[in-house]
Amino acid sequence: QLQLQESGPGLVKPSETLSLTCNVSGGSISSSNYYWGWIRQPPGKGLEWIGTIYYSGSTYYNPSLKSRVTISVDTSKNQFSLKLSSVTAADTAVFYCARLLYGVPDYWGQGALVTVSS
Amino acid sequence: QSALTQPASVSGSPGQSITISCTGTSSDVGSYDVVSWYQQHPGKAPKAVISEVNKRPSGVSNRFSGSKSGNTASLTISGLQAEDEADYYCCSYAGNSKLVFGGGTKVTVL
Numbered sequence: 001q002l003q004l005q006e007s008g009p010g011l012v013k014p015s016e017t018l019s020l021t022c023n024v025s026g027g028s029i030s031s032s033n034y035y036w037g038w039i040r041q042p043p044g045k046g047l048e049w050i051g052t053i054y055y056s057g058s059t060y061y062n063p064s065l066k067s068r069v070t071i072s073v074d075t076s077k078n079q080f081s082l083k084l085s086s087v088t089a090a091d092t093a094v095f096y097c098a099r100l101l102y103g104v105p106d107y108w109g110q111g112a113l114v115t116v117s118s
Numbered sequence: 119q120s121a122l123t124q125p126a127s128v129s130g131s132p133g134q135s136i137t138i139s140c141t142g143t144s145s146d147v148g149s150y151d152v153v154s155w156y157q158q159h160p161g162k163a164p165k166a167v168i169s170e171v172n173k174r175p176s177g178v179s180n181r182f183s184g185s186k187s188g189n190t191a192s193l194t195i196s197g198l199q200a201e202d203e204a205d206y207y208c209c210s211y212a213g214n215s216k217l218v219f220g221g222g223t224k225v226t227v228l
Contacts, residue, residue: 035215046121047156047164047207047219060215096163102170103211104154108163 002026004097004109012116018084022097022109029078030055035100038071038082040093041111048093052100053080087116122147122208122220129226135196138223140208141189146218148189152211155184155193158222159204167206168193195225203227 008020022036029036038050051061053071061069065084073080084091094113098105123141130136140147140155147153153171156164166175168184171191181196191210195202208220 037217039219046222047209049217049219052215052217058215062216100217102152103150103215104152104169104209104217105156105164106154106166106169106175108165111163 002099002107004099004107006095006097006109006112008112008114010113010115012087012114013118014088014116015086018087018091018114018116019081020095020097020112020114021079021081023077023079024099025078027099029073029080030075033101035103036073036080037098037100037105039096039098039105039108040091041096042090042093050082050084050095052103089116092116120218122210122218124206124208124220124223126221127224127226129228130195130198131228132198132200134198135194136198136225138193138195138206138208138225140191140193140210140220142191142210142218143189146189146210146212147186147191149213150211151186153184153186153191154209155182155191156207156209157202157204158207164207198227200227 003025037052051071068085070083094111096111097109099107155168158164167182171186172184
């Protein structure tokens with residue numbers, strides 16, 4: 001049974017960098033069939049795609065966030081990570097990691113709330 | 119890359135059928151048969167109820183069905199039940215490993 005689990009600080013100060021890791025269990029992140037992605041959801045709002053990564057390290061980012069986002073993968077640990085720089089209160093959200101099949105999510109992590117506040 | 123358009127809310131009585139639309143463009147919904155629908159209960163992660171326009175993931179009730187015509191995809195829930203009350207989001211592949219979500223639809227069971 002595939003499981004994805006987000007981890008990282010729940011509170012980040014404005015202008016700093018948000019960092020989250022998604023640990024994948026029950027399946028290999030190096031599978032050629034899947035991509036892996038990050039999606040966020042501000043409180044009370046809808047879902048927003050942040051970016052996607054392949055096990056080879058190829059990355060694809062939402063143009064609206066591209067200048068601030070870095071997604072990386074560590075196949076030896078079966079995990080991938082998100083960094084979002086220069087955060088503001090508008091970046092407060094639940095962040096989900098997900099497995100992507102044909103480019104869209106099929107399995108989701110439980111989500112991690114990150115609050116940006118001083 | 120604009121969000122897909124969904125109605126803000128849809129309601130129905132138990133046992134009825136409802137349909138949620140998801141309108142995109144020829145660059146996303148219209149170009150790819152990769153449209154998924156997700157059900158999200160409060161405080162929970164989204165869960166796929168339809169993938170690839172009209173396929174039901176294992177374990178999903180056959181009361182959920184999907185379709186697509188042109189730039190618009192649709193999710194139909196038949197035999198509406200109280201447990202179906204949730205937010206529903208559509209998502210489409212948009213080429214070059216990009217994807218786009220709809221704004222979400224709140225389904226209320228009257």
